[in-house]
Amino acid sequence: MTKSSVKAVMVVNTKSRSGQRSFERARARFAELDYLVDAHAVENPEQLTQTVTTALQSDPEILIIGGGDGTISCLVDLIVGKGVRLGVLPLGTANSFSRSLGIPLDVDGAVDVIVNGAPRRIDLGMIGDDYFANAAAIGLSPKIAETVPHLAKRWFGRAGYLSWAALQFVRFKPFTLIVGSGAEAQRLKVVEVRISNGPFHGGTxxxxxxxLDSGRIVIQAVKGPLKRRLIHNWAASALRLKTRHADVVEFSGKALEIATEPPLPISIDGEVLAKTPTIAKVAPGVIEVMAPRD
Incomplete structure (x- = not known):
């Protein structure tokens, strides 16, 4: 089958930080490569689900989603079991899912992966019955996600996001994490919990x-009770220092019961969509995504 005969649909969240400009550039680049794409620009994020649902009725081979991590996680539920491959245009602030896959963060590079890359079968994480692509979090991240003004992310990107994060950090308090149940439950004081299908959080x-293809979900807890441990862990991770491992405890498995004291919200790839207690689990190999060949 030639590239030009591949049946592809592209749905772009043009309210994402670089959405509208990137939508036009992606369409132009696909045309240059003689790659036929039925393209849809969606200005209202509330219409994304319906747009993708309608697009899937045409039985495409590839569904290309343009947006940030939240957009991808919101829509990935719709393709599970549909036999359609996922293509990604990373148009968000952190683009952690694309980083985990090695997809270039520029439009031309991402388009090249969709056209010339290879399908890769990957896992999805789950919080309860909700699939997610990359990561969920408990602690400071949901607090930021619940309160950050959308325009701060759109106009100022990561700098605006980090400035807002610093403000919320001052108000944040450590909490207790409980992993498992009954006599075997483990309790520890923490400042952040990362529920991970992929290695990147917040672009780091x-x-x-x-x-993404291990068949296991990983829960990483940054130990408390001092909030400065979280700052140290983020900085040490960004700088690739060995001391980053001293701040964390990890649990992994196919399914893990988690609770917190007090009960707290859970952000899923940047969107607050659940709360504790819950079960974090993995759905192994449930979708295919276009990824770099190497």
């Missing part, structure tokens, strides 16, 4: 043991 590689 934090959970190196998490892989």
């Amino acid at each position: 590689e934090l959970v190196e043991s998490a892989k």
Whole structure:
């Protein structure tokens, strides 16, 4: 089958930080490569689910989603079991899912992966019955996600996001994490919990043991009770210092019961969509995504 005969649909969240400009560039680049794409720009994020649902009725071979990590996780549920491959245009602030796959963060590079890359079968994480692509979090990240003004991310990118994060950090308090149940439950004081299907959180590689095709979910807890441990862990991870491992405890498995005291919200790839207690688990090999050949 020639590239030009591949049946592809592209749905782009043009309210994402670089959405509209990137949508036009992606369409132009696909045309240059003689790659036929039925393209849809969606300005209202509330219409994304319906747009993708309608697009899937045409039985495409590839569904290309353009947006940030939250957009991808919101829509990935719709392709499980549909036999359609996922293509990714990373248009968000952190683009952790694309980083985990090695997809270039520029439009032309991402388009090249969709056209010339190879399908890779990967796992999805799950919180309860909700699939997610890359990572979920408990602690500071949901607090930021619940309160950050959308325009701060769109206009100022990671700098605006980090400035807002610093403000929320001042108000944040450590909490107790409980993994498992009954007599075997483990309790520890923590400042952040990362529920990981992939290694990147917030654009930084934090959970190196998490892989998109490992068949296991990883829970990484940054130990408390001092909030400065979280700052140290983020900085040490960004600088690739060996001391980053001293701040964390990890659990892994196919399914893990988790609770917190007090009950707390859970952000899933940047969107607050659940709360504790819950079960974090992995759905092994449930979708295919276009990834770099190497």
